[in-house]
Amino acid sequence: MKIQFVQGEVAPAAYTEDFYGGIDIYIYEGVGREVPGLERRAADLLELYGLSEREALVLLHIVKRGSSSAGEIAKALQLRRVEAYKLVKKLAEDNLIHASAGKPVTYSSQPLESFITTITGAQMQKLKGMEMAKEELITLSRNLPRSHSKASNQQFRMIQGREQIYGHLGRMVRGAAKSVDLILTRSDLALSHVVGLTDSLNQAADRGTKVRLISRVDESTMEAAEGLSNRCELRHSNVTTLGRLSVADTSQTLISLVLDKSLGKRNAKDVAIWSDSGDFAGMMGSLFDTAYRASVPRQGKLRVVGAPEETAE
Template identity: 20%
Template structure:
């Protein structure tokens, strides 16, 4: 059974993704929900954080309407209701999407008509992607456009974070296009099987991975690979780096490795994926 501290850490990690917070911001928000109105100074002492850093964090959260402060002296910090915080996050994302939709097509039209491009699609490319959101966006794009097998080999922490991205939705699109997403995860506790199943991969297997990194690969197409997927203990999303390449030699080698790992792993068949997801949404 998970300890209270482990449960709090897990919730904090999920909040980081949903509300776009860093590790400290998520901890501040959760502690305010638990403790109720409290001064920034007292909160800094409770979390063993430098007061100046705490004041900066509070100011940032106040500006985003995730917490508020009183007019009293000293000021008390008050956490927004979780439902209100979620609405604020959704509204922000919707505004960003609408902005891209409105201006994106116009920019593409200008590029196609005013700028001469000379791109060679046969040249292997390499790039380093920084930031978990950027990495997950690249993974989602690969999955959405796939019509064959894609391997995702990663840690349990990484799966929990991907669940709150658009990746599960892209898996459904991939399957409609004839593709399959094979999730390979290193999981020591059988009780976490339902947690892994809710990710809704086409197939899921449990096995020993060669590292704590992340491998996402589509044969002869692209791959995204990280030396170490960021864990819950080091959950700063900006510290997550991945190599993205379409080099056929590297892609095929990693695909072969994932195929070998897949064949030597065990299927996860404790529950039916689709029914579990439907029941979870109802609850």
């Protein structure tokens, strides 16, 4: 005797059936009793027509018995009564079985031949419709407007030369609506009024854009620092000589290395990378926030730098 377990629990055999010279017994999914081989094969075939395994077994039971109540089905298939009621309700909604009033309510089925013919006809009609729509659908798909993901539209651009970098910084500041975060070298701050960056920052602050700036505030940059509006939040840091960083509206970023520390705006060695990647801007914005918290407010720094020297009596 051959026994096959099919996602179920072993239960006492209800009955067995001679199948191709042997006894095949199946322990079927969710069903407490053993399922004979022929019934198992019929259930497998019914799954091709859209029934679940347990629905197929319930339908086969009703076909064999002619009619049966939910309680009888539960007992015969060793199902929980609640599960049996759910299964017959689903089969009835699909018009595969019909309920007859009485105590208890019994269920009967149309011949399987009628069921198979109806389902096969519906599927063939559906397949015919799919074949008819095939060419039109292919044509429509080729003519659909193509949209690209946000990530594929993100740009990274290299900018060569200090004057070009200053020009791009100015455009970022003038175009910012919500916020501008800047880290400038000491030379950048000293030249800011010459290259027009001071005016751009003051105008941005006047129109309500939040402007935060970190640079080195000392004797060489004090005049430029005092030229910035009080609405511009300037802070002092000693760690601003290696490069520049600008984040505008958390959507654009410019990061630059200073390869030549000489003064002057006409320097071809400086290189910057600009991007409109939101993810990159967010990462650089976090870096700026860390540096901003570690810096010193400009008010106190300017007082220290501008304090008159005491004269000895």
